[in-house]
Every structure is written in C-alpha cells, then in structure tokens.
Amino acid sequence: MTLTPAFLDELRARTSLSALVQKTVKLQRAGREMRGCCPFHNEKTPSFYVNDDKGFYHCFGCSAHGDAIKWMTDQRGLPFIDAVKELAAAAGLDMPEQDRRSAEKAERAKGLHDVTHAANDWFEAQLAGLDGAAVQALLRKRGVSEATARTFNLGFAPDSRAKLRTALKTIGDGPLIETGLLIQVEGKEPYDRFRGRLTIPIRDPRGRVIAWGARIIGEGEPKYLNSPDTPLFDKGRTLYNLDRAAPAARKAGRVLVVEGYMDVIALAQAGIAEVVAPLGTALTEHQLERLWRVAPVPTLCFDGDAAGQKASLRAAHRAVPLLAPGRSLRFVTLPDGQDPDDLVRARGASALEALLAQAEPLVDRLWTTELAAEPLDTPEQRAGLKRRLADLATGIADGAVRTEYQSEFRRRFDAHFAPAPRKPFVRSFDRRAGPYKPPILPVSADAKAVNATGIDRVLAKAVLAGLIRHPAEIAHHYEILRSLRMAAGDSGGALGRLFEAVVDLAVEDGTLDSAGLVTILAKSGFEAVATDLLRADTMPYSFTQAGGDTARAHADLDEAIAILVARPEVDDALADATAAMQARFTDEAFERQVALVREKAALERRLANLCQANEDARHFGFEGD
Known part of the structure; x- marks a missing residue:
C-alpha cells in the first residue's frame, strides 16, 4: 500500500480537527480558533489552540504541535498506519489498494478481531450471570468495583471444556483455534483453553481485543494463564492497557510499569491511569521501545519481593544498550512482599505517589546492584x-x-573507595586548653590569600606543574591529591579541571611520562594551560624546571605538597583563634593565636627555603649536573 501526499492531504482536509480533539479535550471558541487545556502537560490556564482552517493544533506551553494524524499517533498512541486507517474510515475515504497478499492478511485479521470481540462479549455475559457469582465475590474481595470491572471488560470463563466452543459454534473451530480460544490436540476434539477463570481482555493500541489473561478462581496452578501468540497477538510486543494508558501518560508526563493485570486495574481505580504491564515475562526490547514512545523515562514499579526486584534488574540491563539522550528508566522499590495493588488498597494512592517522588534513576540502580x-x-x-x-x-x-x-x-x-578524610589540623597549645581542632572551612578575611576552596592557587599551580613534570610522583601522593583535586575542581576554572585530568590520567596509566601526559592533555583541550605551567622561568622551584637533579626535585615536590595541604588548615585555625580572642580576651586564647601565627610563619619560611634553595643551585651551577 502506498500512501501518497495527495491522499494524506485529502484525509486531513476531510477531517475536522476540532471535532477529533474534542472527543477527549474540552474546547471553547476563541475567535477563529478553539482553545482548551493542553492534554500533553498539566496546566490550569488554557494555552492549547486548535485551528481548523490551517489544520493544526499548537500548545504555547509545551510546544506540542501537529495535525490530525499526529494527534492520533501522539495522543492516542496509535501506529501511523492505524491512525490513517481510523481517520480514513471516519472520513468515508477508501484506503489505497493493497497488494493481494497484504489485502488477504488484513481481511483475515479483521475476521479474527470479530472472533475475539464475540468471545469477550460472551465472557462478560458469564460474569454478569449466576455462574459468575464466585468471580464477583473474588473481585469484591480484591476491592474491584463493578464500574471498574465494566471499564476493563472483565469476564468469566466457566469451568467447562466446551461451553465457549458451543456458544460460538457458528464461528467454527478454525478461527477459535487460531485466536487461541480453543486448544487443538491431534486425534481429539478441540476444547476451551480458559476454564474456571476470571478473563482479562488484552487490547491492541487501537483498543481491539487480541488476547486474554485469565486468573484462576481459588487455588490451583498456573495462577495466570495467557493466550498463546496468534496472528493478532505477539506477547513480546504487547503491553497490557497501553490503549488506555497512552493518552493518560501523555497528559501526566509519565508512564508506570507494573507486573500484573490486577496492579494495573487497582491503580486505575485509584486514579492513576497511566499504567501498563508486560504479559507475564520480563520487559522486552520491543516493549521498551513502545514505552519510550509514550514517555522518555518510564517508571518501573515491580513487586517488592526478590522475584520482582530481579525482574526490574533484568529490565535495567535490557534497557542499557538502547539508552539515548533523554531516554532512560526509573525504579520504585516497594515494601518487601507488597505489590502496587496491596499498597494502594492498604494505604491509598498517596502512598504510591510518595514512593514515585523518590524513584531511583537507572544509573543508581545499576551502581547499587553491582556494588552489592x-x-x-x-x-x-x-x-x-x-x-x-x-x-x-x-x-x-x-x-x-x-x-x-x-x-x-x-x-x-x-x-x-576514597580514603578517609585527612584529620583536621590539631595542635596542643596549652595543656589546660587541650588539643585545638579548627573548623573545616575557611572562615574570615585573614585567609584572603587563599581562594574559595582554601587552596593557595599560586602554590597549587606550581605543584601541578611539578606533577606534569614528574607524573610518577602522583601515585606516591594519591590520597592527598584526591582531596586537593576535589577542592580545586570546585572552583570550576581551568586549573581545577586540569588538576583533575592530570591525576586521572596518571592513575589510569602508571607508565605515562611527562611528554606522554602533555600529549594527551593537548588532545583534551588543555594544551595552552599545560604549556603555560611548564614555562620554567615562571616558577622558582626545582620540580617545575626541565632537567636538574630528579631526586632533589622529588623531595622538593613532597615538601611543596605538604605545605599546600597545611597552609589552609593553619589559616583557618588562625582565623578562628583571632575571632575567639576578639570575642573574649583570655590568656589561653592569646597563647593559641600566638602559636598559630608562629606556625604560619614557619610554613612561609619552609616555602621560601624551597625557592631560595633552587636559586642557590642555579647560581652555583649545580642545576643540570
């Protein structure tokens, strides 16, 4: 079948878009257009407009836009060809001729749809009759109202091998076998597949019955029995309740996936309509693709028992290869031993909504599972x-x-796996006062030379240059550098990003030398920053210079890193001690402040010694020997 542009234009012209939309959305006249609340997102002030003259709808809130065909695919969730067929039938427009094989297949499917429709009508009638009393009692026990049972077209298959076959004898055994309603065993008479069970019709996206799930009444196995795959029904490609859930999901901006039919029915009765279920098997790739057409991040609400959590993990692993920007999954962990039906009946829809608000992203589920x-x-x-x-x-x-x-x-x-945080600066200044423990974060203007992370950026640049010159040293100081790179990274500047890149690269490949490290950094966009850091004339330290005494450079780098770590701690402690003394002058506070001033001066002398030692070496010609 070929759908030409001319045919599609004629179909749009014959379709009243406003009449189509008004089947599910309340519209009011607004000039030459119709206006209402958008069905694709929740809103209280109407921003959704339908223009019959131009043949399109548009929402100024969420930018949803399309014509009659797109309305059927996006709002109703129909496949494109099914949307066209339904619009053509409503408009009295004949579909283009199909090839003989396709036409025969379509005619055959149409006949089978008539069979499933007739069978489900019969099942519904049995539920309403005297024979359905036990099933009615089961539904009442499960809290399913009569209105909900009618909405989902629930029925009853009597415990008999031939009642359905007899009731539909005018159809003949062939179509009943082909739709899975009868079981054919070679050499024996066909017999009813569903016996003594509550019947739950499964529909395609257009709302046509294509199969059944059937729950046993009372005890017995299997608890649920599904139709086999048929020309109408492919279990791995079908989701229960998708025909009703898709429009609700687009309005709610979410779709929920539960394990069972009764979970879907219970949640719908509780006011949560955007719910589907797989059909007794793990979610397949085809089902995931269908879900992503409805909502970008479906939420899986599987049972809280071990089997339910295993099923959710299988779905997570099956989804991983198919992930795309903006397309993922979320997971809700129900209380152990409960399913959504139990939860909603016991505690109401609000209990489930509270869990949905804390749904776990796919990356979290994968991480926690592998960690455990x-x-x-x-x-x-x-x-x-x-x-x-x-x-x-x-x-x-x-x-x-x-x-x-x-x-x-x-x-x-x-x-x-990061090591425990380094202990804060502790120094006993007075036996009576005990050990002094400074606060963790920078406090006052006394640390003006220290940037917002508490790290001296000038010294940090020198250390970073030294690490690029001597990448093997990173492994020796990894625990300290890990905390430093986090602090440097908080600033969001080039220095912080380069610090993190250098540490990561050296840890990943312990054989990298300086030249190899610089090459990789250049490919990652850090060429200018790294080159600037390696200019020998900018920093007066042995470990920033090319060549020289390697052992001495490593020792000086060790000392520089120790000073880099200690200075922010001393500055913080000094600021705190100064504030304490200003608040209340005591001998203890004064002694503490003096001790910290001396400690800070000692650090400055150690840093100055590093610079001076390097200058002396250069002056006396020791550098490079």
Missing part, C-alpha cells in the same frame, strides 16, 4: 567491580550516553 553483588575487600574484588561497570557502560550504543556513563561510574568508584 559481591564483597569488595580485596584489590581483585574491587577490580571485578570496575570491570563490571565498564562492561555495562561499553554496552551502550549511543556514544554520548556511553561516555557519560563511563565518567559517572569512574567518579562513583573513586568517591566510594
């Missing part, structure tokens, strides 16, 4: 965790998302 997968006490076990995370990220097809996951997993791994 096995002990992490040894280097080998930690390496295993790193490998598993790397494999997950590598499996993502989209390059941009893959890079972000690799970076995020690396950041979380580093943060989780």
